[in-house]
Amino acid sequence: MSAHLDQTLAPLLAERRAAHLYRTRKTLQSPQTPEVIVDGKKYLAFCSNDYLGLANHPEVINALAESAKQFGVGSGASHLVAGHSSEHHALEEELAAFTGRDRALLFSTGYMANMGAITALVGQGDAVFEDRLNHASLLDAGLLSGARFQRFLHNDLNNLQARLDKTEAGRKLIVVDGVFSMDGDCAPLPELAALAQKNDAWLMVDDAHGFGCLGKNGSGSAEHFGLTQNQLPILMGTLGKAAGSFGAFIAGSETLIESLIQFARPYIYTTAMPPAVAAATRASLRLIQTEHWRREHLNQLIAHFRRGAFAMGLQLMDSFSPIQPIVIGDEAKTLAIAEQLAERGILIVAIRPPTVPVGGSRLRITFSAQHTFAQVDQLLGVLGDVMSREMSDVPHD
Ligand SMILES: *Cc1c(COP(=O)(O)O)cnc(C)c1O
Numbered sequence: 258m259s260a261h262l263d264q265t266l267a268p269l270l271a272e273r274r275a276a277h278l279y280r281t282r283k284t285l286q287s288p289q290t291p292e293v294i295v296d297g298k299k300y301l302a303f304c305s306n307d308y309l310g311l312a313n314h315p316e317v318i319n320a321l322a323e324s325a326k327q328f329g330v331g332s333g334a335s336h337l338v339a340g341h342s343s344e345h346h347a348l349e350e351e352l353a354a355f356t357g358r359d360r361a362l363l364f365s366t367g368y369m370a371n372m373g374a375i376t377a378l379v380g381q382g383d384a385v386f387e388d389r390l391n392h393a394s395l396l397d398a399g400l401l402s403g404a405r406f407q408r409f410l411h412n413d414l415n416n417l418q419a420r421l422d423k424t425e426a427g428r429k430l431i432v433v434d435g436v437f438s439m440d441g442d443c444a445p446l447p448e449l450a451a452l453a454q455k456n457d458a459w460l461m462v463d464d465a466h467g468f469g470c471l472g473k474n475g476s477g478s479a480e481h482f483g484l485t486q487n488q489l490p491i492l493m494g495t496l497g498k499a500a501g502s503f504g505a506f507i508a509g510s511e512t513l514i515e516s517l518i519q520f521a522r523p524y525i526y527t528t529a530m531p532p533a534v535a536a537a538t539r540a541s542l543r544l545i546q547t548e549h550w551r552r553e554h555l556n557q558l559i560a561h562f563r564r565g566a567f568a569m570g571l572q573l574m575d576s577f578s579p580i581q582p583i584v585i586g587d588e589a590k591t592l593a594i595a596e597q598l599a600e601r602g603i604l605i606v607a608i609r610p611p612t613v614p615v616g617g618s619r620l621r622i623t624f625s626a627q628h629t630f631a632q633v634d635q636l637l638g639v640l641g642d643v644m645s646r647e648m649s650d651v652p653h654d
Pocket residue numbers: 365366367368369371392394434438463465466495496497504505
């Protein structure tokens with residue numbers, strides 16, 4: 258007879274807690290803005306992925322409300338049954354046009370888009386090559402696909418080529434984050450595209466953190482590097498980050514999209530997102546394309562932070578994206594620093610394994626176009642105090 262459920266699970270929780278890896282949730286009592294309220298206390302937050310400050314934008318809110326009045330709340334069915342509304346369809350067409358692809362297909366979440374695309378494209382007898390710092394959803398999808406799953410060293414084209422040289426797989430799929438979610442650096446996409454073409458492999462890019470932020474018009478990593486559909490045939494983007502809404506999409510050729518509609522199980526067997534969410538995303542797409550000042554201001558904030566941090570001797574990563582992590586290393590120390598920052602009114606999340614490699618615990622600082630220079634200065638001031646105290650090894654606890 259198997260042990261009681263709770264008796265089996267409890268020691269594992271205790272172990273995780275002892276390793277300083279235990280996760281807890283903060284309950285927000287406010288919208289996602291630079292100033293959030295948690296447990297009745299106001300914090301200056303640098304931890305959301307709402308990079309352009311659109312999650313709480315009046316036009317986006319209004320689009321959601323108006324559409325809900327027209328379409329109701331629930332879509333009522335999956336896309337293939339009867340849940341595909343004109344709002345979803347219009348958003349797909351706008352996403353295709355925006356990314357310069359033939360077509361786009363909406364998914365309910367980015368996790369599902371990655372799972373759906375990878376498992377539809379490769380299986381037994383094939384091989385999937387992933388950067389070792391890829392997002393968990395890409396790694397999970399690669400494992401689930403049944404294809405031979407290989408991870409190559411971060412942004413290391415030689416390591417990837419060596420693995421491609423050895424494979425005898427039928428289909429070869431190379432998958433990377435466009436902007437790496439925990440480091441903030443970019444994949445070398447032009448080189449990867451050339452390497453994929455040379456090796457008869459397909460390139461897929463997860464642009465969760467590039468979409469909205471990179472490129473002159475904000476359409477992401479492909480625009481930033483000028484990569485066509487031919488060079489980058491499988492483009493994934495999420496709508497819950499810079500777009501400030503919810504959901505995700507895959508963009509590419511007519512044949513790719515039709516194949517996903519037929520074979521991507523996380524597309525087929527799930528309820529379509531509420532049409533009003535698609536309508537809200539359409540409003541935010543318009544803002545992404547017209548309000549260039551959001552990207553410009555965001556880039557100025559990032560540059561301002563990096564200058565200030567360098568001046569204080571803080572070690573930053575090679576990132577020009579809104580993700581500006583400070584690696585601390587030790588889990589307990591990272592947690593202690595995050596706690597001290599919170600005591601001083603600054604909310605930054607301590608990111609620990611398995612989200613990042615062991616020994617790579619970090620403060621993941623993210624910026625939004627809604628932040629002001631004064632708020633970045635406030636962050637730098639508090640960070641300077643807390644880090645210098647922590648690094649001079651005053652024992653915590
Ligand atoms: C957030 C994220 C996802 C998942 O997207 P959701 O819409 O939140 O499910 C996928 N890939 C990357 C790189 C991400 O950062």
